[in-house]
C-alpha cells in the first residue's frame with residue numbers, strides 16, 4: 001500500500017510553475033493575474049481563498065481579492081464579474097462557492113467570460129471538456145488526473161467508480177476518466193444517493209473516487225483488495241481537542257480502508273493541495289492565451 005503524497009506533488013509542480021513565471025517575466029511577458037471574489041465570511045471559504053492568494057504570491061502571480069458583503073444583490077455581483085471580464089490585465093476569475101442563498105451560482109458561473117473561467121465551471125468549458133476540445137478543466141478533477149499520472153497508475157481498461165455527481169467534481173471526474181487520453185480510457189460508473197447496493201458497486205472498482213462530502217462514509221466493505229482510492233471529501237468536524245476547534249475529515253475511513261488499497265490519498269495533504277495547483281496552472285494558461293486565442 002502506498003500513500004499518495006498530494007502535498008509533495010503539489011509542491012513540485014509549484015516549483016515548475018514558479019520557474020516558468022520567472023522566465024516569462026524576464027522576457028517581458030504577461031505576469032499571470034488571478035482574481036478571487038469572496039462573498040460573506042464563511043470560515044472554510046476564508047481559508048481556501050487565503051491559500052489561493054498565498055499560492056499566487058509564492059509563484060510570482062499577481063492576485064486580487066475582491067470581498068463583498070453577504071447582502072450584495074445578484075445583479076451587483078454580476079456587474080462585478082463583468083468588470084473583471086472587461087479588465088485585460090486580469091487573466092483568471094474564481095467566484096468562491098458556496099454563495100449566499102439569494103444568489104444563483106449558475107447565473108454567476110455563466111457570467112464569467114469562458115476565457116477567464118480558470119475554475120472550469122462555465123457551461124462552455126464543461127462542454128468543451130466533454131468533447132475533448134481545449135478547455136479549462138475544473139481544478140479538483142484535474143488535480144486527481146495529475147496525481148494518477150505522477151504515480152504512473154494505469155487507468156486504461158480499468159473500472160472507475162465515482163461516488164457523487166456534483167457539477168464541480170463527480171460529474172466532470174466521470175467524463176474525464178472515460179476519455180481516450182493517457183489518464184482515461186476507464187469504464188466509468190457514476191454513483192449517487194439513489195444508487196442501489198452502493199457498497200457492492202463500489203467494491204467492483206479498480207479505481208474508487210469518493211466525492212460525496214460525507215465524512216468517513218466509505219468503509220472497508222466498499223473497497224476491493226488492491227484498489228486505488230482517491231478521497232476528494234473535505235469536511236470540518238467539530239473536535240474540541242484541536243486548537244482550531246475542528247478536524248478535517250475525508251469521505252474515506254482511512255485507517256480501515258488503507259490496508260486494502262494499492263494506492264490511497266490521505267486527507268488533508270491529498271487532493272486538496274492539487275486543487276490549488278490546478279487553479280494556478282489554468283491561470284498561467286490564460287495569461288499565455290493557451291486555451292482561447
Ligand SMILES: Nc1nc(=O)c2c([nH]1)NC[C@@H]1CN(c3ccc(C(=O)N[C@@H](CCC(=O)O)C(=O)O)cc3)C=[N+]21
Nearest residue numbers: 047048094095096097098119139268269270272273275
Ligand atoms: N469557485 C470555487 N473554486 C474552488 O476551487 C472551490 C470553491 N469554489 N469552493 C470550495 C472548494 C474547496 N476547495 C479546496 C481548495 C484547497 C483545499 C486545500 O488546500 N486543502 C488542504 C487543507 C486546507 C485546510 O487546512 O483547510 C489539504 O487538503 O491538505 C481544499 C479545498 C476549492 N474549492
